[in-house]
Amino acid sequence: MWKEIEAAPADAILGLTEAFKKDTRFAKVNLGVGVYKDDEGNTPILDSVKAAEKRIIEIQNTKSYMPIAGEAAYGEEVQKMIFGSLCDRAETIHTPGGTGALRVAADLLAKFGSKTIWVSNPTWANHNNIFQAAGLTIKTYPYYDAKTKDLDADGFFAALEKIPADDCVLLHACCHNPSGVDLSTDQWKQVAQIAQKNGWFALVDFAYQGFGISLDADRIGVDELLKSGIDFFVASSFSKNFGLYRERTGALTAVAATPADAETAMSHMKATARVLYSNPPAHGGMIVTTILKDAELSKLWKSELDGMREHIAQARAALAEGLTARGVPMDCSFMTRQKGMFSFSGLTKDQVNFLKEEKAIYIVGSGRINVAGLTHGNLGFVCDAIAEAMKK
Ligand SMILES: Cc1ncc(COP(=O)(O)O)c(C=O)c1O
Structure with a gap:
C-alpha cells in the first residue's frame, strides 16, 4: 500500500x-x-488542576462511556465562561480539544453551509488542514499589515463587506495566532454589524481565553456577535488556560436564532461527533467542571491564569x-x-x-x-x- x-x-x-x-x-x-x-x-x-484531580480520583467510580455531547454540567460551565452566563439559544458539546471542536464545526459547515470558509491572512496553519480535510473551500481575508505590524483595518473591513451570505468567517476571539494583533471593541462591533447585514456565519476560535486582557475582557468579540443575533459557532480550547494540553479538552458551542434551532444544531453536533470520535475523553472535562463549579478552586485557577x-x-x-x-x-x-x-x-x-x-x-x-x-x-x-x- x-x-x-x-x-x-x-x-x-x-x-x-x-x-x-x-x-x-x-x-x-x-x-x-x-x-x-x-x-x-x-x-x-496548575495547582488548581492537581487539586481537582485529587478530588476526581477519590469520587470517580466508573470508566464507562461519556455521553456523546459530554456532561451537561460541563456545557453549562463552558457557556458561563464564554458568554458570562448561560445562553438559551446556544448548545455546547465537549470535544477533544479546540482542534476537535473546529473539526466538528467544519463538518457541519460542509454539510449545511455554503462550504466556503474565510480565514485571516495569516492564520494558525492547522486551520487550513482541518478545513481542507472537511472538504471546505478556503479563502483568505487581509488581516495583518507587515509594515505597521498591526491590523490592516481597511483591507480587513473591505473584504468582510464582500463576503456573501451563508459563507462562514473564521475569527480569532483574542490573542490572534500567529500575529498577536486583536480587534478593539469598536472593530468587533463593526464585524458583528457586517455579519448581520450580509448574512454570513462566524466560527470563533477561542483558544486563548484569559491570555489576552482578562477572562471577561477577552469575551468582547463573542459578546458583540451574540448581541447581533447572527448564528455562529465558538470553538473553545482549555489546553492553554487550564494547561490541559494532553488531556484534549475543548468544546463546541452553536449559537442559533432560537432555542429550538439550537436543539437542532445540537442533534447534528452529536451525530457528527459520533462519527468522528464517538464521545469525548472524560478526564480533562471533569477537571474543568470541578474547578469552575467550586468557588475556592475557581479563585485559585483565576489567579494562576x-x-x-x-x-x-x-x-x-x-x-x-x-x-x-x-x-x-x-x-x-x-x-x-x-x-x-x-x-x-x-x-x-x-x-x-x-x-x-x-x-x-x-x-x-x-x-x-x-x-x-x-x-x-x-x-x-x-x-x-x-x-x-x-x-x-
Ligand atoms: C488558534 C488555535 N486554535 C486552536 C488550537 C487547538 O487547540 P487544542 O490543542 O485544544 O486542540 C490552537 C492550538 O495551538 C490554536 O493556536
Whole structure:
C-alpha cells in the first residue's frame, strides 16, 4: 500500500519540536510550539488542576462511556465562561480539544453551509488542514499589515463587506495566532454589524481565553456577535488556560436564532461527533467542571491564569527591551502591543534558518515567536542571536 506513496510533510509546528528534541546542542531554545512555559522553562500542572484531580480520583467510580455531547454540567460551565452566563439559544458539546471542536464545526459547515470558509491572512496553519480535510473551500481575508505590524483595518473591513451570505468567517476571539494583533471593541462591533447585514456565519476560535486582557475582557468579540443575533459557532480550547494540553479538552458551542434551532444544531453536533470520535475523553472535562463549579478552586485557577498572562507580558517587554538595547534595526514597541503567547517578529525565513542552524533557536518559519518560551536563563542569549540575525 505505501510503496508508491510520498511521505507526508512534518507538521510545521509540532515537526519543529521533533527536530528540537533531536538537536544535541546544549544551549538550545524552543520558541516554536504554542505551549506556555514558566521562568524555568517548564510547562507546569496548575495547582488548581492537581487539586481537582485529587478530588476526581477519590469520587470517580466508573470508566464507562461519556455521553456523546459530554456532561451537561460541563456545557453549562463552558457557556458561563464564554458568554458570562448561560445562553438559551446556544448548545455546547465537549470535544477533544479546540482542534476537535473546529473539526466538528467544519463538518457541519460542509454539510449545511455554503462550504466556503474565510480565514485571516495569516492564520494558525492547522486551520487550513482541518478545513481542507472537511472538504471546505478556503479563502483568505487581509488581516495583518507587515509594515505597521498591526491590523490592516481597511483591507480587513473591505473584504468582510464582500463576503456573501451563508459563507462562514473564521475569527480569532483574542490573542490572534500567529500575529498577536486583536480587534478593539469598536472593530468587533463593526464585524458583528457586517455579519448581520450580509448574512454570513462566524466560527470563533477561542483558544486563548484569559491570555489576552482578562477572562471577561477577552469575551468582547463573542459578546458583540451574540448581541447581533447572527448564528455562529465558538470553538473553545482549555489546553492553554487550564494547561490541559494532553488531556484534549475543548468544546463546541452553536449559537442559533432560537432555542429550538439550537436543539437542532445540537442533534447534528452529536451525530457528527459520533462519527468522528464517538464521545469525548472524560478526564480533562471533569477537571474543568470541578474547578469552575467550586468557588475556592475557581479563585485559585483565576489567579494562576493571571500569573501566566502577566509572565507572558513581562517576557514581551523584556524581549522588546533586550532587542532595542542591542540596536536592532526595528522599532520593537509592537511586541508589547500584541496579545497572547505569540509575536510576529518580522524575522525572515533566512533569519529563522540562521537561528536554527547556527544558534539552535527554533522559531516557526513565518517568524512567529512563542514569547512564553523565553526565560531569565535564555533571554540574553536569544536577544544576542536575534540581533545578530537581524543585522546580517
Ligand atoms: C488558534 C488555535 N486554535 C486552536 C488550537 C487547538 O487547540 P487544542 O490543542 O485544544 O486542540 C490552537 C492550538 O495551538 C490554536 O493556536
